[in-house]
Amino acid sequence: MSTTLRRKPGKRGHAASEASTVEPRDADGADDTKALPAVAAAENGWFRPSAGGWFARAAAWVLLLWLILAVPANVLSPFDFGVSDINLAIAAVIFAIIGLSLNVLIGYAGQLSLGHQAFVGIGAFASAYVVTNLGLGFWFGVVVAAGFGAVQALALGAVSLRVTGLYFALVSLAYGTFAENSLFAVSEITGGEGGKPADRPAGFAEDQMYYFLCLAFLVLVLWLDWRLTRSKGGRALQALRENPRVAASYGIDVRRYTLLAFVVSGTFAGIGGALMAHHQQIIVPGIFDFQLALIFVVMTVVGGLRNRIGVVIGSAFFAGLGEGGGSEGGGFLERTIGLPAEFTGIVIGPFLLLIVITLLPGGIGQLIGPVKDWMLGKRFDRNAGKLKEVEVSDVRA
Amino acid sequence: MSVLDVDAVSIHFGGVKALQNVSLEVGEWEIVGIIGPNGAGKTTLFNCITGFYRPTRGKVRYRGRNVSRLDVHKRAALGIGRTFQNVGLVKGATVLENLRTAQHLETEYNPWFGIAGGLNSFIEEGRITRRGRQLLALLGLSDVADTTVADLPYGMLKRVEIATVLATDPDLLLLDEPGSGMGPEEAHGLGETLLALRKQFGTSIVMIDHHVPLVTQVSDYVYCFNFGEVLAEGAPEHVRNHPEVARAYLGEEPVEGGGAEADAGTESGTAGTLPVVREEEYA
Amino acid sequence: MIDEIGAALVIGVLTGSVYSMVALGIVLVYRASRVFNFAQTEFGTTGLFAAFVAVELWGWHYAFGVLFGLAAAVAMGLATERLIIRPLRDSSRVTLLVGTAGVALAAIGIQFWQNNAQPIRQMPRMIEGVAGEPFGTPVTHQQVITLLVLLAVAVGLALFFRSPTGLAVQAAQQEATASELVGISVRRVSMLTWGIAAFLGGLAGVLSGPNLTFTAGFLTFGAGAALLQGFMAAVLAGMRSMPGAVLGGLVVGVVEQLGSLTLFDGVDGSRALFLFLFLLGVLLLRPQGVFVREKATV
Structure with a gap:
């Protein structure tokens, strides 16, 4: 099958014979290709690791999978992964999903959301309501949560078409505050301050199993996010973030694709919210406050905007800090500067953020760039993943 | 039927008349050149044709269809493609x-x-x-x-x-200063490329450029703009030798890149005789 | 009903005066650095905490405690400008916003940590007691003082921006390069602006704090939350006009209080709902601001 340059020859109905000064084109567009130079596969100079190199990479992958899959299950592992550890791991996976959700908005669409706690909370309570009040199953709950997440994001997205840049950030902030104080105060939906029960699905009630369930959702979200960036929609978003005029001149409908980003982000956030609700099993409205929204933004930016793996690591890291993790490091800080472990996250986190944005604009993604490329079979390059100037300063504002 | 028919288009920004009663026609597989000093309204005309600006008066017809009120991306879907002065x-x-x-x-x-x-x-x-x-x-x-x-x-x-x-x-290609930043040799090569492209792709082309030799080399028809109006039009040689055209350019050598009507394709325009239209105007 | 509306107006204006102070700081910083400063209210909470520590824990005289609080706020503002804003001045505005949010979060984190032993604190009032009861609603001396200080600050700022230094500051904010050429140091102007803004934030903190008990993040999302309201007032002022910021703060205060009318008792969080709808309405209908003179068209 040959590729044609003119996909639809004469599709706009102009007859070739009208122009006498120019040789008429072939009626069959496929023949146009003849005039084009053949393009060789651009594989020359491709780096191939040595046998040892392959082995080292394979070993790194096995180690990574072991850490993610075996250690939490206490299989083939010398560690004793306890209840608090597995809960930390679950929180990390859920935060990673939320981070990816926010990355779609801030990173891809260039829209700063300071009300993401509302996106997540709406998903959480939608799923809890479906499972507890309607008696429908967890799977139905997740779908409804994703749907509600998408619909409320769509509504906010419609606002973003009129109110842009930093002003939209304010609207999202007000929206988050409104959700926190109004929506989540409706006790039929949220169960009031006592919260709403949200049971886990049969077979996944155990922490370990629930962890793997969340992991499966993270893989799904990663797949969707990856395909988004590698397909039409992601490219359209990049074009309209960097240069809306050029995007429009390519025939990209700016409104449609901005809304698409909101819907994708809302769906991811809804899923994350549902998983969060069933993780905690009783979900209370009080946790969805502005501080949580700020932490979502911080973890995404520290992870590295538009860097999938960086965002996952950054989010997991902040989940750990927030859930009272890092007790070893905390112990050290407690001894030296008297900082108790439970405050490590909220004290150290913001300073990490400030360090990242002033010194390391690509975040964690920039740090791990060389390792990631190496593991994907490329040569180890210290500069891999370093951000270009233009990429740092292209959020719509 | 002409591919593009700009019918008495005027556009005003505040009190400034950026285009006044401009008419322009592009035939099937024609290459039309537009020359004129900086600030003459050339890029503004492109913005009217592609939909970034809505004309205050007049109509833009594309293959007989009035597209004056169509969104940019819809005009692109009809086959109007363009490049930007500051590289889009x-x-x-x-x-x-x-x-x-x-x-x-x-x-x-x-x-x-x-x-x-x-x-x-x-x-x-x-x-x-x-x-x-x-x-x-x-x-x-x-x-x-x-x-x-x-x-x-x-x-x-x-x-x-x-x-x-x-x-x-x-089907209609609008090129905004494709030859900017090029020397005479390169510009000539570009001219060859454009002629070849027309042959291969069968598009009509409208081209703004300051390289008068390039414009004469490739164009079937040339318009010269000054102060938002069509100063002269006709065959390339005719326009080139038109006394008014020489006067419009007098004391103002063609300037490369940038300028008063710098397009906001990549960044907002620099100061000049035309008001800088904020990017938000298109939304 | 009439009494209720009257009371809402009075309380609205009194709480609004805090929003006005926050909004003034936001507008000043925006004019100088084009930043939405999310740390503005944390300058206030930090100042409040510092004043509290000085007065209650160290036993300083109230006036010195307040001065110490203001000094702490200004120090934080200057540090923010020097350590975050200046290194990032070429970054995107969203990065800058995230940077100021990071400053706010850092301050909140430290407050949580330092306040761990007793999370809820009470700062004594400057003058205890009730000044009067218009429409049957008690108004404290503290609230009256806050409003008076706001008016004094507004007049002070107006005078300052008419002085030679003030004019230089304005020039530097509008035309940085040109100002450098005529010998105005844009860096110093930036420092000065952030210092003034932090001072205003600190005032908002030490004045509004004593009305309620306070916690970490008091002015940002705590009981005295004024961040969103301050931004709304700044939006009403077109992010530009200082008289607009003062007026805007008072209006936002009243709008918010109208949400507290018994009429809306059935609506959960009606104040937040009112604020959200009000902001939405303003941004959709008059994004250029309401209390701002039309800029002459260029």
Whole structure:
């Protein structure tokens, strides 16, 4: 099958014979290709690791999978992964999903959301309501949560078409505050301050199993996010973030694709919210406050905007800090500067953020760039993943 | 039937009349050149044709259809493609990626299927990537396919931009100073390329440029603008020797790049005689 | 009903005066650095905490405690400008916003940590007691003082921006390059602006704090939350006009209080709902601001 340059020859109905000064084109567009130079596969100079190199990479992958899959299950592992550890791991996976959700908005669409706690909370309570009040199953709950997440994001997205840049950030902030104080105060939906029960699905009630369930959702979200960036929609978003005029001149409908980003982000956030609700099993409205929204933004930016793996690591890291993790490091800080472990996250986190944005604009993604490329079979390059100037300063504002 | 028919278009920004009663016609497979000093309203006319500005008075017809009130992306779908004075490319992406982006309308799958990872999207991605590489090869740009746009020199960006706009499969190509930043030799080469492209793609072309030799070389018909009005029009030689045209340019040598009517394709325009139209005006 | 509306107006104006102070700081910083300063209210909470520590824990005289609080706020403002804003001045505005949010979060984190032993604190009032009861609603001396200080600050700022230094500051904010050429140091102007803004934030903190008990993040999302309201007032002022910021703060205060009318008792969080709808309405209908003189068209 040959590729044609003119996909639809004469599709706009102009007859070739009208122009006498120019040789008429072939009626069959496929023949146009003849005039084009053949393009060789651009594989020359491709780096191939040595046998040892392959082995080292394979070993790194096995180690990574072991850490993610075996250690939490206490299989083939010398560690004793306890209840608090597995809960930390679950929180990390859920935060990673939320981070990816926010990355779609801030990173891809260039829209700063300071009300993401509302996106997540709406998903959480939608799923809890479906499972507890309607008696429908967890799977139905997740779908409804994703749907509600998408619909409320769509509504906010419609606002973003009129109110842009930093002003939209304010609207999202007000929206988050409104959700926190109004929506989540409706006790039929949220169960009031006592919260709403949200049971886990049969077979996944155990922490370990629930962890793997969340992991499966993270893989799904990663797949969707990856395909988004590698397909039409992601490219359209990049074009309209960097240069809306050029995007429009390519025939990209700016409104449609901005809304698409909101819907994708809302769906991811809804899923994350549902998983969060069933993780905690009783979900209370009080946790969805502005501080949580700020932490979502911080973890995404520290992870590295538009860097999938960086965002996952950054989010997991902040989940750990927030859930009272890092007790070893905390112990050290407690001894030296008297900082108790439970405050490590909220004290150290913001300073990490400030360090990242002033010194390391690509975040964690920039740090791990060389390792990631190496593991994907490329040569180890210290500069891999370093951000270009233009990429740092292209959020719509 | 003419491809493009600009019918007595006027556009005012506040009190400034950027275009006054401008009429212009482009025939099938014609190359039309537009010359004129900076601030004459040339790029403003392009913005009216492509939909970034709505004319205050007058109509823009494309293949007989009144498109004056159509959105930019809808006009693009009809086959109006353009380049920008300050290079309209996605700077953070590679050249090949830009070619893929430009084929937005050519990419025949629903974006949602793309996100879900539908099989068809993979096949289509392969197809538009091949087509992108072919276009790059055609313009002699294969070597830079995987280079990030921000790392390329200006003159090359102009060529990449022509490749991207060809990738949109235009029937009417609007080129805003394609020869800027080029020397006489290169400009001549560009002229050859444009003539070849017309032959191969069968598009009509409207071109703004300050290289009068280039414009004369390729154009079938030339318009000269001054102060938002058509000063002279006709065959290239006729316009070139028109006394008014010489006067309009007197004391003002053609200036490369930038200028009063700098297009906000990549950054907002610099100060000049025309009011700088804020980017938000188009939304 | 009439009494209720009257009371809402009075309380609205009194709480609004805090929003006005916050909004003034936001507008000043925006004019100088084009930043939406999310740390503005944390300058206030930090100042409040510092004043509290000085007065209650160290036993300083109230006036010195307040001065110490203001000094702490200004120090934080200057540090923010020097350590975050200046290194990032070429970054995107969203990065800058995230940077100021990071400053706010850092301050909140430290407050949580330092306040761990007793999370809820009460700062004594400057003058205890009730000044009067218009429409049957008690108004404290503290609230009256806050409003008077706001008016004094507004007059002071107006005078300052008419002085030679003030004019230089304005020039530097509008035309940085040109100002450098005529010998105005844009850096110093930036420092000065952030210092003044932090001072205003600190005032908002030490004045509004004593009305309620306070916690970490008091002015940002705590009981005395004024961040969103301050931004709304600044939006009403077109992010530009200082008289607009003062007026805007008072209006936002009243709008918010109208949400507290018994009429809306059935609506959960009606104040937040009112604020959200009000902001939405303003941004959709008059994004250029309401209390701002039309800029002459260029």
